[in-house]
Amino acid sequence: MKKVYIETMGCQMNKSDTERMLGILSHFDYVETKEPKDADLLMINTCSIRQLSEDKAYSAIGVWGKWKQNKPDLKIGFCGCVAQQKAENIFKRAHYVDFVLGTHHIYKLPEIIKRVENGEKVCECEESHKTEDEIAKNYEITRVKSVNAWIPITEGCNNFCTYCIVPYTRGRERSRSSEIILKEVKDALAQGYKEITLLGQNVDSYGKDFKDRNYRLADLLREINALDGYFRIRFVTSYPTDITDELIQTVIDCDKVCEYFHIPMQSGSSEVLKAMNRRYTKDTYGEIVKNVRSMVKDVTITSDFIAGFPGETEEQFVETLNAIDEFELDYSNTAAYSPREKTVAAKWVDKFIDEDEKVKRLKRLNDKVKENCLKSNKKFVGRTMEVLVENFENHKGKNVITGRTRNNKIVHIPCDTDRTGEFVKAKITGAKTWYLNGELL
Numbered sequence: 001m002k003k004v005y006i007e008t009m010g011c012q013m014n015k016s017d018t019e020r021m022l023g024i025l026s027h028f029d030y031v032e033t034k035e036p037k038d039a040d041l042l043m044i045n046t047c048s049i050r051q052l053s054e055d056k057a058y059s060a061i062g063v064w065g066k067w068k069q070n071k072p073d074l075k076i077g078f079c080g081c082v083a084q085q086k087a088e089n090i091f092k093r094a095h096y097v098d099f100v101l102g103t104h105h106i107y108k109l110p111e112i113i114k115r116v117e118n119g120e121k122v123c124e125c126e127e128s129h130k131t132e133d134e135i136a137k138n139y140e141i142t143r144v145k146s147v148n149a150w151i152p153i154t155e156g157c158n159n160f161c162t163y164c165i166v167p168y169t170r171g172r173e174r175s176r177s178s179e180i181i182l183k184e185v186k187d188a189l190a191q192g193y194k195e196i197t198l199l200g201q202n203v204d205s206y207g208k209d210f211k212d213r214n215y216r217l218a219d220l221l222r223e224i225n226a227l228d229g230y231f232r233i234r235f236v237t238s239y240p241t242d243i244t245d246e247l248i249q250t251v252i253d254c255d256k257v258c259e260y261f262h263i264p265m266q267s268g269s270s271e272v273l274k275a276m277n278r279r280y281t282k283d284t285y286g287e288i289v290k291n292v293r294s295m296v297k298d299v300t301i302t303s304d305f306i307a308g309f310p311g312e313t314e315e316q317f318v319e320t321l322n323a324i325d326e327f328e329l330d331y332s333n334t335a336a337y338s339p340r341e342k343t344v345a346a347k348w349v350d351k352f353i354d355e356d357e358k359v360k361r362l363k364r365l366n367d368k369v370k371e372n373c374l375k376s377n378k379k380f381v382g383r384t385m386e387v388l389v390e391n392f393e394n395h396k397g398k399n400v401i402t403g404r405t406r407n408n409k410i411v412h413i414p415c416d417t418d419r420t421g422e423f424v425k426a427k428i429t430g431a432k433t434w435y436l437n438g439e440l441l
């Protein structure tokens with residue numbers, strides 16, 4: 001057996017692609033190693049959401065290029081979103097790379113490796129408008145050891161937000177067939193996974209591209225919910241205006257679907273949202289969030305925000321801080337705006353916000369997120385909650401199990417035995433900024 005090491009950067013979609021690539025390679029005499037120095041094949045699965053991630057990818061493989069000078073048979077693959085975007089140009093920047101593999105063709109990996117082993121340099125980065133389910137179903141997935149299985153249900157995005165590279169790296173939106181998804185869910189449950197997260201850049205638009213059937217995310221959730229056994233179901237990421245009452249009702253009706261929505265707002269200013277090409281205003285976002293909260297008991301709602309979008313004024317930025325308070329967002333991912341090649345906003349150079357100012361706004365945004373996260377956590381002190389245990393570790397000299405509630409709150413519980421993979425009941429005894437403390441009942 002040969003050894004493969006894959007370094008994964010970026011989002012959960014990339015992690016899921018890595019699991020698929022490891023699954024494919026396991027059918028072709030490759031076994032995973034966690035030690036890059038032991039590998040015969042080194043691959044990097046890159047992220048292009050920010051310039052920083054792209055720069056990190058090049059610096060990581062620079063070291064591998066040096067190793068190759070003493071180990072000429074070593075093969076190096078550059079994969080993922082940066083590969084999709086830069087294609088052959090990767091060879092100019094890193095001549096020691098053997099193959100460049102975009103996000104649309106991971107199932108061609110066996111054929112690509114064969115060509116590389118015959119001395120060819122290969123680049124597979126054309127855009128494809130199909131899902132790869134026909135080929136994918138022949139391969140099992142090598143999941144990382146965890147209680148949670150991430151299963152992509154859509155790939156790509158049609159929204160073209162003016163700051164976002166995803167439609168250029170992942171292509172137009174394609175929904176995977178429900179039969180393949182259900183098979184992957186059943187396989188994961190049979191392997192002992194306790195939580196299924198359905199994944200997509202815009203998961204609520206699942207099925208919109210099916211020409212011959214009216215089958216949407218709500219239908220898929222109901223089918224998965226009907227499977228035997230006790231497990232949890234989550235879905236991320238939701239586009240605000242695609243959340244229908246039918247979907248919310250499905251969350252209420254299906255006992256395995258968790259009370260958690262991730263609904264990126266991106267800015268609290270309607271003018272900035274328009275410039276971002278988001279299809280809602282501050283008020284429509286607020287109505288959607290209030291609707292979800294009024295219908296789903298104990299729901300938590302998390303979001304994403306960008307600080308320093310081109311042209312964002314101080315007043316518009318303050319509207320974002322106010323929106324986090326007003327809509328009681330439980331947690332938010334944040335980032336300073338980073339111009340990405342090909343996107344519309346990257347051309348608005350004359351409106352770019354000064355770097356120092358962006359850093360200051362990001363800090364203020366993070367402070368607001370922290371404040372609200374603590375406020376949200378405090379609401380659960382004294383409650384009894386179900387926790388799915390994900391970890392057992394020694395934390396500051398004490399044995400602790402860590403897991404998540406149905407509404408995605410992290411809970412630390414003192415416990416001397418490893419309960420990983422079990423559902424436990426805990427009384428919440430305290431709230432910190434990023435987690436809750438609890439005790440076993």
Ligand code: SF4
Pocket residue numbers: 157158159160161164165166167201202239
């Ligand atoms: S909806 Fe999300 S993935 Fe699609 S373009 Fe907008 S930010 Fe990017």
